[in-house]
Amino acid sequence: MTAYHGSDGEQLSFSDDGDGAPVVMLPGGAARHPDYLADFGGVADRRRITVQLRGVGDSPMSATRERNSWWRQAEDIAALRDHLGVDRLTIVAHSAGTRLAVAYAAQYPSDVERLLLVTPPAGYLVDVPDDTDRIRDRRRGDPEFEAALLRLSEGPSDSDAEFTAWHRSAGAVGYASWGPRQIEHSRVGTWNFAAVRQFFSVPPPDDLAGRLAEVAAPVLVVAGAEDALTGVDQAVAMAELFPHGESSVIDGSGHYPWIDQPEAFAEVVADFLAGLRGRQVDGAPLRPCGDGSRKPVGRHRWHQVDRRVR
Template sequence: MLPGEGDGGWWPVIALAGGAARHPGYLGDLAGLGDRHRLIVPQLRGVGNSPMPASTETGSYWRQAEDVERLRIHLGLERVALLGHSAGTRLALAYAAQFPGRVARLALITPPAGYLVDEPSDADELTGRRRGEPVFEAALAALKAGPADTDDEEAFNAWHQQAAPASYAAWGAAEQDHAGTGRWSLAAAKAYFSVDPPCDFAARLGGVTAPVLVVAGAEDCLTGLAPVLALAKLFPAGRAVVIERCGHYPWVEQPAAFREAVDAFLEGL
């Protein structure tokens, strides 16, 4: 057991970055969450200092759940508190589906949810409200066009930068600074989606009895709002919090509201 585990603060929280396959440096300290809990931020397979696996399938989010389980054992924890952002929530959910009894808390930050729920996306409606903003329009066009070269990592990263303004509710100094952090690994991104999850993935989540928090950005044009809210309903103890004037990165865009929601959720550890 780690020092301070379960004393009302400093419980370890494993934070899983999204991207997919973006260097976790973009998470920062999650608006100071590391001051209250010990943040453990792994570099997923093929990202940063973590090498690509010999088998592509081992780098899939479904298979990397086994890595999270090995991390839990290494840390000497009976159960884990997991926080995933964006594509990182796929890994967090894959772990919860395969090891439901090992989850103490599960926080899903702006998760893509269309692959798990039947709720129609309202992303087009949210996007429509931003029409007429030149920076947003250019970013949206880049997002829809995709990278210029799907086999070139530099082009892949350049595309992410061009599309970045579409991820935020506003494009201020803080957002622009944040968008420049955390490089993407193209090979790792491809491996991340190399294994399709089982067809009963969503049904398995009904067996996750630990408390689950879903944090949605009210203006998240990447995920939409309605499917994200529907995701919380898959869990017996799931609930959703909507952060206003916020896109895909709530700890950057609305740090106080983000911390209020997450701190209250983790308080019972």
């Protein structure tokens, strides 16, 4: 592990793997150990700066509660940028980590090179109905999914071990299928319950969505068509908050597309980081709608894959 000094001078940790220009990796959870990111598809051949957020791994929590929030940890990412000696950051974030990426982009809009947001929770940013119930309905009758969904609804306990065990017992909800690869992945990465609570301790400013209009960098939002945790429609709408935002929905994928559809995800990520657009299907972008239909929209890509690939 390598260390840098956060915004308050506290020593925070990150791993530095690969060569070339850095890509900063922000894990989700919230406050889940980044081991679960694995090689993250198309990022594997790049220099990956994988951050351990406050309270995770070797990074201690701040004594000041607000500094542990996703809004204030953006200051730590700015400090990391200075430590790396670059003017702008390419950031790849997953799930709750996308909140931190959004916080950084909103507070330092000119200091973003590229922004890749994977399966983000976006209800706090957009006024679009949540479509997770519709996605879950497609899995009804699957006993493992039903049991995991019930466990998810029961809520967690407040110790680190029990909180981690709760997440793992509800793991099947996060994937498009529940095979050996998915089961193994669901057991990777522990959570810090106190860090989770403090991650959400500061509400974002009321004008947060409007601030994202100042982000001139390319932004790609990736959603899984079968993501029963954060859905599709809100993620697609989130991309439209950015002047140069696009979305790509990966068919046959849940909340962890690099596990459910590794080849398709790697292609989408590699193309975006190389400066290429996503791939259109049948010549026209499609946007999933609440009634199950898909309609053309200007900056959306539907990435079809063979559903048999798992």
